[in-house]
Amino acid sequence: MRKYVAACAVAAALISGAVVIQVKFKVQEKREEVQSLARQIEADARALRTLKAEWAYLTTPARLQRQSIDFLALMPTSPSQVATSVRQIPFRLNPDELVSPPSSILRPTVAKPEDKNTDKDRAAMINAVHYTLKLKSEVVVLEEQDD
Amino acid sequence: MTDILSRTMTLEGTGKSAMEVARTRLIAAGALFLVVFMAMAYRTVELGLSATPGAEKASRNRLVQVAVARYKRSDIVDRNGEILATNLASASLYANAHKVDDISVTAQKLVKILPTLTLADVERKLKSGKDFVWLKRHLTPEQKWQINAIGNPALKFKADEVRVYPHGNLAAHVLGHVDIDGNGIAGLEHYFNGSLDDAAKTDEPLKLSLDIRVQHALADELSAAVSAHQATGGAGIVMDVNSGELLAMVSLPDFDPNNAGNEPENTRVNRAAFRVYELGSTFKTFTIAAALDDGIINMEDSFNAVKPLNVGPFTISDDHPKKRYLRVPEIFAYSSNIGMARIADTLGADRQKEFLSSLGMLKPAKLELTEVGRPVFPQRWKRLSSMTISYGHGISVSPVQLSTGIATMVNGGRLIPATLVAKNIDTNFGENAGSGQIISAATSRKIRQMLRVTVRQGTGSKADATGYRVGGKTGTAEKASGGSYDRDALISSFVGVFPMDDPKYLVFVLLDEPKGIEQTFGFSGGGWTAAPVVKNVILRTAPLLGVKPSVEDETLYKNVALLFED
Incomplete structure (x- = not known):
């Protein structure tokens, strides 16, 4: 009996010692993992700051304006295009019919590289865009009519 | 035998007592171990179960801290x-x-990578x-x-x-x-x-x-005008008239602050805050406001503008002569210097100086910049000075000062100093309300009507951005050079406020020595060069600033419009 107790005690001591060492190693491993994560977080914070500055640089209004002129068929809104009251929106002629807008209205016209060989071509393109927009604005946008 | 016996007995005696001692010691040691183990077990359970303050502190010391990426200087944001x-x-x-051995080779490699360095310089170092x-x-x-x-x-x-x-x-x-x-x-x-x-x-x-989008719209339109009119420079301001916040401040030519050391010196001057200009007719607003507020003149009063006015050796004449008696709104809308000089004469030089002083025109603006221009005005404010100052000649102020003054005229008469730092609306509005009331709300309303009528049917018609009810005043001043005025070198400006029925934003544009071009029929005054810029800026920024276009309430201006003869 006494032997049995002693054997149990020794076994318990050995097992608990092994577990403690295991846990210690595990903790050390986790600790290193956490430390490397912390370093990563700091590095990311620094990178984020650089990226934010780069984002500000790439989205500076002057650049966006150039890009918009080159790639989009968008023009500055005119006051007549701003609907300020619900009354300016007309009733539909055929309320049950499904409406899909003309596909050309919202899709940007992307200029192909060969389209803007010369300034003249580009001016012609911008003119054409302007003209189509004007036509559309007559259809889509309502003039202010308050009666 | 006895000897042996006694020896064994002694042996037995000592052996027995040694065993006893060992046992007691063992028990004592065992008890000690038991106590310590119990204490450790208790502590383990205690640590596992409860968060004692000591344990928390101990574990906090072992926490891994995420180092905060710190920088030496705060960001600036809009x-x-x-x-x-x-x-x-x-x-x-x-x-x-003293550790470089092959100096010339290293220097050559460095200069190749860093082209801004010179070979000789690197070698010397x-x-x-x-x-x-x-x-x-x-x-x-x-x-x-x-x-x-x-x-x-x-x-x-x-x-x-x-x-x-x-x-x-x-x-x-x-x-x-x-x-x-x-x-x-x-x-x-x-x-x-x-x-x-x-x-x-x-x-x-x-x-x-600042709002960077508004800043760009203003800079873009202003630089287009500066290059179209071959002006030597330009300045522009967009201001919130109710809070004094500057949403945009542009000075042209400008420079790249990333490379400021290599930019020409003349680009660094802030023409919107540091330079002072004789701004011309925009000053008429202040003279009329002072006279109306004091009750010295009424809107219906008319003044003789039949022929140029001689004051001593000096002749005051009109740029847009009507050659008749003009009512007060007509004097303002047609920008009559003669009529203005007569109003200033009625007002008196002292009262004029006091009024301009209360508007902050006689001391540098309190802007958060080191480069703030000091206004220039005559030390002895005589009758002739007061007459010319009434239409903006003989006094030089910075565009920021003028904008602050005009904002005061239209926002109900409260002087709100211009600022470049965002205001916290909750904390700062009370403070604004308490700042000086310069003119009465009623006078401010009259000024608003006159500004709007000037754009509708006077010299500022080119600034009329449809739908945004713009009111404003042109300013065209000849540049002083060597004691006299140069007819060809102009400071053309326009100050516009929108929407005029509930003023929110002010747009000021100034062009330094613009040249007339074909599209302006050779004219280079404020109404032809600066007013269209203001219009374009308003058309571009009003949607950003949340100002809705709407149909104008005609009744607001009917009374003033009826005072016009043609």
């Missing part, structure tokens, strides 16, 4: 949080000169024999990589920070710039140098009142 200036990590190159000599500050990551690739142990890097202005020239005069060590030496960077550098709060950005 009112929407867009980054205008920020510090980024960078590397600077230095050399330990490497030969100097000093332990530490700067070669180049703020390298790009690519340059750093290339220099590392040389593999010379004498070339070393020092972690450094570089101030970056992502928007380049935009708002350069407001932001100013820093020197190579990151100390602000111009603009806001200089004015707020201490608080931007404050180590305790470098992660709090400085929030400006």
